[in-house]
Amino acid sequence: MKKIPLHVQIFAGMGLGLVAGLSLNLMAEAGTIDRSLALSVGRVGEWFGVVFLTLLSMIVVPLIVASIISSLTGVGSNQGVGRLGGRTVAYYLLTSLLAITVGIIVVNIVQPGAGLDYNELMAAAQGELETRGMQAKSPAPGAAEGGITGIFADIVLRMIPKNVVDSSRSNTTILAVIFFSVLFGVSAVAKGGETAKTVDGIFRSFYEVMITMTNGILHFAPIGIAGYVLFVTATTGLQLAGALAWYMLAVALGLAFHAFVTLPLLLKVITGRSPLTYAYDMRDALLTAFSTASSSGTLPLTIQCATDKAKVPERVASFTLPLGATVNMDGTALYEVAAVLFIAQMLGDLTLMEQGVVAVTALMASVGAAGIPHAGTVMMVVVMQAVNLPTDAVLVILAVDRVLDMARTTVNVWSDSIGAAIIAHFEQ
Numbered sequence: 001m002k003k004i005p006l007h008v009q010i011f012a013g014m015g016l017g018l019v020a021g022l023s024l025n026l027m028a029e030a031g032t033i034d035r036s037l038a039l040s041v042g043r044v045g046e047w048f049g050v051v052f053l054t055l056l057s058m059i060v061v062p063l064i065v066a067s068i069i070s071s072l073t074g075v076g077s078n079q080g081v082g083r084l085g086g087r088t089v090a091y092y093l094l095t096s097l098l099a100i101t102v103g104i105i106v107v108n109i110v111q112p113g114a115g116l117d118y119n120e121l122m123a124a125a126q127g128e129l130e131t132r133g134m135q136a137k138s139p140a141p142g143a144a145e146g147g148i149t150g151i152f153a154d155i156v157l158r159m160i161p162k163n164v165v166d167s168s169r170s171n172t173t174i175l176a177v178i179f180f181s182v183l184f185g186v187s188a189v190a191k192g193g194e195t196a197k198t199v200d201g202i203f204r205s206f207y208e209v210m211i212t213m214t215n216g217i218l219h220f221a222p223i224g225i226a227g228y229v230l231f232v233t234a235t236t237g238l239q240l241a242g243a244l245a246w247y248m249l250a251v252a253l254g255l256a257f258h259a260f261v262t263l264p265l266l267l268k269v270i271t272g273r274s275p276l277t278y279a280y281d282m283r284d285a286l287l288t289a290f291s292t293a294s295s296s297g298t299l300p301l302t303i304q305c306a307t308d309k310a311k312v313p314e315r316v317a318s319f320t321l322p323l324g325a326t327v328n329m330d331g332t333a334l335y336e337v338a339a340v341l342f343i344a345q346m347l348g349d350l351t352l353m354e355q356g357v358v359a360v361t362a363l364m365a366s367v368g369a370a371g372i373p374h375a376g377t378v379m380m381v382v383v384m385q386a387v388n389l390p391t392d393a394v395l396v397i398l399a400v401d402r403v404l405d406m407a408r409t410t411v412n413v414w415s416d417s418i419g420a421a422i423i424a425h426f427e428q
């Protein structure tokens with residue numbers, strides 16, 4: 001029997017999850033079945049999703065260490081490492097700023113918060129979260145308070161591991177693992193000679209084993225992805241989604257512009273590669289990002305697709321992609337700006353100057369956000385503090401956050417993938 005291609009299996013899983021989840025949600029809404037039944041089935045779906053995501057997350061730390069070190073030792077000279085790092089950071093900064101600009105423009109045009117009653121929406125949001133058994137509590141801020149400089153200082157401190165073994169215990173402290181790996185790679189290159197060669201050999205083999213492991217885990221993708229889609233469609237608040245439709249539309253429009261116009265244009269103009277073919281090559285990673293809402297968890301697949309299918313040289317992909325999955329979050333930056341401005345519109349709008357503060361803090365918050373579900377929303381609290389908005393207001397958008405998280409994570413991974421191709425183009 002002919003083997004069904006993986007992406008077809010994934011699409012089939014998504015379709016099944018969608019139909020089953022939406023039916024349950026609509027039946028619960030109509031009173032045909034008990035809401036708790038829809039929630040329980042949704043949670044079973046979530047379990048399958050979590051198993052898949054955990055399998056991927058399991059290899060993230062060793063993969064990051066092996067890929068960054070072997071990439072840098074492969075570059076071979078500190079000058080080369082500096083150039084690669086400089087280009088990577090320049091790309092991340094440029095695309096995140098472009099995304100933020102699009103977010104500000106879209107929200108100012110669509111005005112999703114205009115005319116909405118904040119108190120009414122807040123009461124509805126709290127009720128919605130409670131009926132769905134979700135936490136009706138504002139997420140704790142993920143970074144220090146104290147305005148733009150406070151956030152910057154906090155990110156730097158979180159980047160340097162006090163103890164690298166401790167930092168590698170959680171996928172939320174990956175930035176510190178990356179920092180250590182970069183220093184390790186740079187030091188190996190500085191030492192040079194036999195040492196550099198041995199380090200390169202060891203970590204390259206380690207990296208190859210990790211990628212082989214990823215290929216094995218991939219077989220579980222259709223079930224895991226179906227489970228996540230079932231979970232999201234069965235448990236997302238449909239009524240609140242109605243009230244927040246303009247907000248969701250504004251975020252979706254901004255993300256779509258960045259994903260379908262800005263990034264493809266950059267890819268096409270700079271490298272001459274076809275964005276459609278490139279997206280097709282990256283399909284497994286993009287679909288996984290969409291359903292798991294975790295760029296860190298998707299990382300093994302992003303590397304695998306970029307190197308195996310899209311033919312991005314390993315040396316570039318294995319440096320830029322781990323870094324990108326952790327710090328380059330265009331979708332998250334755009335979403336944070338849009339969400340904060342939406343909340344501000346309900347409460348009386350922000351001046352141009354304050355919107356500028358939102359833009360800069362959102363950029364830093366997106367760098368500081370971990371590549372896991374809802375991290376962007378947690379970090380958003382910091383942006384709200386910077387312009388004195390009540391942080392509790394995050395509750396208003398929490399019930400519909402998962403769907404937007406799926407979309408912004410896909411944009412995050414898409415931007416990382418395009419970044420790898422663009423940087424590879426300059427490196428050749």
Ligand code: ASP
Nearest residue numbers: 294295332371372375376
């Ligand atoms: N879930 C996103 C990611 O993993 C981060 C966010 O919540 O915006 O890329």
